[in-house]
Amino acid sequence: GAVVSQHPSWVICKSGTSVKIECRSLxxxxxTMFWYRQFPKQSLMLMATSNEGSKATYEQGVEKDxxxxxxxxxxxxTLTVTSAHPEDSSFYICSAREGSTDTQYFGPGTRLTVL
Amino acid sequence: GNSVTQxxxxxxxxxxxxxxxxxxxxxxxxxxxxxxxxxPGEGLQLLLKAxxxxxxxxxxxxxxxxRKETTSFHLEKGSVQVSDSAVYFCALSRRNEKLTxxxxxxxxxxx
Numbered sequence: 001g002a003v004v005s006q007h008p009s010w011v012i013c014k015s016g017t018s019v020k021i022e023c024r025s026l027x028x029x030x031x032t033m034f035w036y037r038q039f040p041k042q043s044l045m046l047m048a049t050s051n052e053g054s055k056a057t058y059e060q061g062v063e064k065d066x067x068x069x070x071x072x073x074x075x076x077x078t079l080t081v082t083s084a085h086p087e088d089s090s091f092y093i094c095s096a097r098e099g100s101t102d103t104q105y106f107g108p109g110t111r112l113t114v115l
Numbered sequence: 116g117n118s119v120t121q122x123x124x125x126x127x128x129x130x131x132x133x134x135x136x137x138x139x140x141x142x143x144x145x146x147x148x149x150x151x152x153x154x155p156g157e158g159l160q161l162l163l164k165a166x167x168x169x170x171x172x173x174x175x176x177x178x179x180x181x182r183k184e185t186t187s188f189h190l191e192k193g194s195v196q197v198s199d200s201a202v203y204f205c206a207l208s209r210r211n212e213k214l215t216x217x218x219x220x221x222x223x224x225x226x
Binding site: 034046049093102103104105109 | 157
């Protein structure tokens with residue numbers, strides 16, 4: 001099956017700093033990637049949809065200036081949490097859509113802890 | 116809009132028991148249907164999918180059949196193992212649209 005990687009798998013940072021998370025589709029090209037946030041024992045909350053070469057589309061209530069998304073190539077999207085605060089601590093998961101099957105494949109997730 | 120309703124958990128079964136996790140959906144048109152599984156501390160893995168009515172998706176002993184008449188996509192497995200303990204998500208999407216997830220069902224299998 002298609003493989004999606006995320007890096008880092010976990011990160012601890014101080015309040016006020018910025019953190020970048022990478023999402024890569026390893027064996028297919030993804031014109032669309034998605035970023036989700038998951039709180040403990042809850043379902044996934046879609047944050048934004050990222051299309052290669054264009055601006056991301058953010059879901060209602062998600063601050064686009066805080067969660068910067070870049071999709072510079074068909075295999076890489078990045079999420080930067082700017083000026084992170086403890087309330088941004090969460091599990092962030094990306095997915096990439098494989099076009100021929102219209103199926104989303106998910107990365108292993110990144111656990112962010114902001115002190 | 117689209118919605119997915121799945122069986123509330125948690126579900127606890129003994130090893131080798133029969134598993135059913137119910138999933139029903141509301142959508143216009145003909146969406147594709149998916150089951151994803153999430154093991155502790157990990158992302159989601161695609162378990163199986165079906166793209167049209169009466170299709171059966173299967174993988175690792177799990178099965179689900181796309182039933183348009185009942186708008187359902189129930190997940191079944193004949194004999195569960197401890198390693199099947201995870202959270203299972205039912206989801207749908209129409210072509211080029213975002214996924215709509217159910218709330219997830221936590222499954223625990225005891226030896």
